[in-house]
Amino acid sequence: MMTGKLISNDFRSKDQFKAEVMKWAEKISVNPGQIRVQKMTKKWASCSTNGCVCFSTDLLEEPRAFQDYVIVHELLHLQTPNHGKLFKSMLNAYLPDWKNAIPVGL
Numbered sequence: 001m002m003t004g005k006l007i008s009n010d011f012r013s014k015d016q017f018k019a020e021v022m023k024w025a026e027k028i029s030v031n032p033g034q035i036r037v038q039k040m041t042k043k044w045a046s047c048s049t050n051g052c053v054c055f056s057t058d059l060l061e062e063p064r065a066f067q068d069y070v071i072v073h074e075l076l077h078l079q080t081p082n083h084g085k086l087f088k089s090m091l092n093a094y095l096p097d098w099k100n101a102i103p104v105g106l
Contacts (some may be wrong), residue, residue, distance in 0.1 A: 017060055017067075021053065024071050028094060030078040044070045047077040067099035072098070 007090040015072075019033050033051030040056035047053050053074045059067055072094050080087040091098055 014057070014060070015053065016058070019037055020067075021055070021071050021075070024094075025069070028072070028075050028090075029077050032075065032078060045074045047074045049081075051078060053078070063095075063101075063103075066103060069095060069098050069101040 005015065017037055018035045021032070021047040027031055031051070032053045032055070036052065037057055037060070038054060040054070040058070043056065044059055045053065045055045055070065056073070059070055060090065072091065076087060076090050076094075
């Protein structure tokens with residue numbers, strides 16, 4: 001599932017990544033019930049209705065801007081379950097350049 005870009009990032013461990021998720025959660029004013037980092041084969045992340053946010057271990061190898069996009073995207077689902085106008089407005093507020101963070105082809 002990797003994008004093919006081997007770019008150095010700040011996260012060396014799942015714990016460091018989870019700490020970054022919590023920083024974003026504080027900025028967004030959400031409280032995830034659980035944060036998990038595990039092997040996922042078909043997607044980068046998911047958010048359940050009970051507040052569990054799960055991220056793919058492959059995301060740890062991706063560029064920081066893409067990681068931030070996936071983190072913010074999933075955390076926003078704790079406030080807004082769909083991808084409507086409100087969701088996109090909030091995404092633009094937290095990550096104005098989010099469209100450029102997504103690798104070509106995804």
